[in-house]
Amino acid sequence: MNAPGEFYQRDRDLHPPAFAPGYKSSVTRSPRCALLSLQGSASEITGPVFGHGDLDPGDNDLLSNYAKPGESPIGERIILHGRVLDENQRPVPKTMVEVWQANAGGRYRHKKDTYLAPIDPNFGGCGRTLTDDDGAYFFRTVKPGVYPWRNFGNNWRPAHIHISVFGSGFAQRLITQCYFEGDPFIALCPIVQTIPDPEAIVQLTAKLDHKATIPLDTVAYKFDVVLRGRRSTLFENRLEGN
Amino acid sequence: MAQSRLYIKESASQTAGPYVHIGLAPGAAGFDIYRRELGWDIAGPNARGERIRVEGRVLDGMGAATKDVLLEVWQANADGHYAHPEGGGPVEDGFRGWGRVITDFDTGAWGFDTVKPGPTPGRDGRLQAPHLNLWLVARGINIGLNTRLYFDDEAERNTADPVLNLIEWEDRRSTLIATRTMRDGTPLYHFDIRLQGDRETVFFDI
Numbered sequence: 001m002n003a004p005g006e007f008y009q010r011d012r013d014l015h016p017p018a019f020a021p022g023y024k025s026s027v028t029r030s031p032r033c034a035l036l037s038l039q040g041s042a043s044e045i046t047g048p049v050f051g052h053g054d055l056d057p058g059d060n061d062l063l064s065n066y067a068k069p070g071e072s073p074i075g076e077r078i079i080l081h082g083r084v085l086d087e088n089q090r091p092v093p094k095t096m097v098e099v100w101q102a103n104a105g106g107r108y109r110h111k112k113d114t115y116l117a118p119i120d121p122n123f124g125g126c127g128r129t130l131t132d133d134d135g136a137y138f139f140r141t142v143k144p145g146v147y148p149w150r151n152f153g154n155n156w157r158p159a160h161i162h163i164s165v166f167g168s169g170f171a172q173r174l175i176t177q178c179y180f181e182g183d184p185f186i187a188l189c190p191i192v193q194t195i196p197d198p199e200a201i202v203q204l205t206a207k208l209d210h211k212a213t214i215p216l217d218t219v220a221y222k223f224d225v226v227l228r229g230r231r232s233t234l235f236e237n238r239l240e241g242n
Numbered sequence: 243m244a245q246s247r248l249y250i251k252e253s254a255s256q257t258a259g260p261y262v263h264i265g266l267a268p269g270a271a272g273f274d275i276y277r278r279e280l281g282w283d284i285a286g287p288n289a290r291g292e293r294i295r296v297e298g299r300v301l302d303g304m305g306a307a308t309k310d311v312l313l314e315v316w317q318a319n320a321d322g323h324y325a326h327p328e329g330g331g332p333v334e335d336g337f338r339g340w341g342r343v344i345t346d347f348d349t350g351a352w353g354f355d356t357v358k359p360g361p362t363p364g365r366d367g368r369l370q371a372p373h374l375n376l377w378l379v380a381r382g383i384n385i386g387l388n389t390r391l392y393f394d395d396e397a398e399r400n401t402a403d404p405v406l407n408l409i410e411w412e413d414r415r416s417t418l419i420a421t422r423t424m425r426d427g428t429p430l431y432h433f434d435i436r437l438q439g440d441r442e443t444v445f446f447d448i
Contacts, residue, residue, distance in 0.1 A: 010447060031445050037446070098266055204253060
């Protein structure tokens, strides 16, 4: 059997460019020199390994992980679930998935967020979990609200959940945002529109998963995350040089 | 094993935004929710090698210190092994080699304690000089930025390093080299990251 090799080259045509002037904060935070492309060495193809000792079983339930006993946050109760896959459509098992989000009113529990919508005393707004052997993950939370931000003066972020995923190698490290189908603010958002490929935006939009809803309880949305895949080292020397 | 030809596309990156702290470093941001915060202990108690501290700032294109960046580090142990099944060999019990820190909300300073890594195998069998792999995300950064930190007391190995030698402009290589001093008996490496402009740090597409 051939050992897996380095990761496929990242398709920069589907990722936002560093300099995307419609999103003003990128203007002074974007490198202007070209990125230097590296072949994958051990430094890139390896990455941190996590286990169940790193988290607690309830960390993926945002309805309860910050709520007072017997209480729960205000908002539309949702399940966000899906799989972490690679570009070869293989599941990425046992990888850490972390999320953070605003509450149902569009307010983050963060000292720098001064939006006038109130903090929800029963909502923290972050969660984490490990994917199972099939790459599957799930969270229970409330659907986040839209919120305003300055940029052009009257911009609103579509409802979104930030998602951070590791994969098996540091080269796969990815942070993205999950949007919700039907949200009219997706098309109006300068941050979403940094993404040059319309299909890539569709891929970041969670779909209602009616079959996975819990009747009389919780709506479900499905969202898969795709990380870079790895080549097989067909006729190539091994990384360590045999 | 035959490679599947039914490829799908990687999910597009989006900025981590200004509130990344509540998701990835809630404790460091003063938000007490998890029993166990990830990434604060990089080397663990049993790691061999030299204990070091690394500090710096992340400067934007105006030369101002950014105050909302999250950095992650991924490194080998003193033997040059990564804590991973393909990491080249065993590591000490408790050695993770991974950590995350945030820039201070007021000063923009970041820093972490670890051990100095050993040389690691490069792509073509040539040894890579000791280095830390760094990844930065923040508001205004649309896709995480990868860079490396090398050590200025490793001049000989740095000169032979296959990655540093890929950098066409020799004076840009120095943007990846941290400078060593001593503080209270502990080696302190200083490393500023410049996102843009004069002496822009070399970033990698890994």
